[in-house]
Amino acid sequence: MSISFLSTQLLSVENLSVSFKTSRGLVKANENISFEIKEGEIFGLIGETGCGKTTLGKALLRLLSNNARIEGRIVYRGKNILSLSEKEMRSLRGKKIGIMLQDPSICFNPVLSVGSQIAEIYRYHEGMRKKDAEKKASEMLELVGIDSSRKSEYPHQFSGGMLQRIMIAVALALKPRLLIADEPTKGLDPDMKLQILEIITKLVRKENSSMLLITHDLDVATKLTDRTAVMYAGEIVEIGKTATVISDPKHPYTFALLHSLPEKGLMTVLGQSPSLISPPSGCRYHPRCSNQLADCSKIHPELLEHVDDHFVRCLLSEKNSKNVRRKGSKNVRREAQLIPDTPSPGCAEVGVWHC
Numbered sequence: 001m002s003i004s005f006l007s008t009q010l011l012s013v014e015n016l017s018v019s020f021k022t023s024r025g026l027v028k029a030n031e032n033i034s035f036e037i038k039e040g041e042i043f044g045l046i047g048e049t050g051c052g053k054t055t056l057g058k059a060l061l062r063l064l065s066n067n068a069r070i071e072g073r074i075v076y077r078g079k080n081i082l083s084l085s086e087k088e089m090r091s092l093r094g095k096k097i098g099i100m101l102q103d104p105s106i107c108f109n110p111v112l113s114v115g116s117q118i119a120e121i122y123r124y125h126e127g128m129r130k131k132d133a134e135k136k137a138s139e140m141l142e143l144v145g146i147d148s149s150r151k152s153e154y155p156h157q158f159s160g161g162m163l164q165r166i167m168i169a170v171a172l173a174l175k176p177r178l179l180i181a182d183e184p185t186k187g188l189d190p191d192m193k194l195q196i197l198e199i200i201t202k203l204v205r206k207e208n209s210s211m212l213l214i215t216h217d218l219d220v221a222t223k224l225t226d227r228t229a230v231m232y233a234g235e236i237v238e239i240g241k242t243a244t245v246i247s248d249p250k251h252p253y254t255f256a257l258l259h260s261l262p263e264k265g266l267m268t269v270l271g272q273s274p275s276l277i278s279p280p281s282g283c284r285y286h287p288r289c290s291n292q293l294a295d296c297s298k299i300h301p302e303l304l305e306h307v308d309d310h311f312v313r314c315l316l317s318e319k320n321s322k323n324v325r326r327k328g329s330k331n332v333r334r335e336a337q338l339i340p341d342t343p344s345p346g347c348a349e350v351g352v353w354h355c
């Protein structure tokens, strides 16, 4: 009998909406987002710049700024993250759910050696003695291919690619069950990018942990993820097994992404990204869509299941498909919350990557 590693749900995001209060108006960065990440699964999140990916990644750990308002539920192993106390959040961040943000250079303390920054995580979270924590830090450096004899060196003494590796060591130090990796290889050349992402995925898979991999890069998503969600203007427009989404895209935006030419590593689709303060009526993609129907500017399509866990938000696909089902049709209790006015979590708490 084979054991399925992808069967148990680790995280479930239910009708999540995030908006930011700004002087220009309310920026609706995430609207009604629902998806699950299973144990051992690498889940990709793709979409063009400004569509709301980072907002979603940060919302999962409640790392958003004080002008953010969150609705919905984020359930991690049966507990709604949005209802946890700050104390409970402290034991979740870094330890159960880790996060790697885009730019490693801003994530390290310039006046502390990299070894002591990693050791500090073990001291803070696991109460380790200095010597043991330093030993663990050396092991982590070796694991990501950095000679541990360099542990006393400072961040500026490492190249960008090496700092990315050290950031991996930081993010995985506590063996989190879920790693949120937000464009962790931004700015690196394509070969180095894939090499680093392969190190991350190898380590994540080794622990049978899960990962939310946020990327602009379809090639990366194709090579490394099990399932993928495509985001457009704050909404998920398509979600399914990566191989299916790539080989048989059902949403015109996914199709356009697949056929766009990568420019400076970013995907570009003809037309302009819509405003998230006053998004287009009906389908948000309709002003850029070459397949639009008369109703597309009036009716806001639902995310519907076409076949076998493949969900699409498009009236045309809906029309062309015989058996469509609604995603998560159960009623979700909506809990509006303002992020409490708490100080930003310290670096050792989340790892040194959030400063």
Ligand SMILES: Nc1ncnc2c1ncn2[C@@H]1O[C@H](COP(=O)(O)OP(=O)(O)OP(=O)(O)O)[C@@H](O)[C@H]1O
Binding pocket: 020, 021, 022, 027, 029, 047, 048, 049, 050, 051, 052, 053, 054, 055, 056, 065, 067, 216, 276
């Ligand atoms: N703290 C904030 N206050 C106000 N608006 C914000 C804040 N953070 C993000 N936004 C807005 O929310 C929207 C989504 O931004 P987000 O950073 O989540 O996009 P993204 O998909 O990660 O983009 P990129 O690919 O460029 O990283 C943007 O319009 C952005 O300007």
Ligand code: NI
Binding pocket: 053, 054, 055, 182
């Ligand atoms: Ni981002």
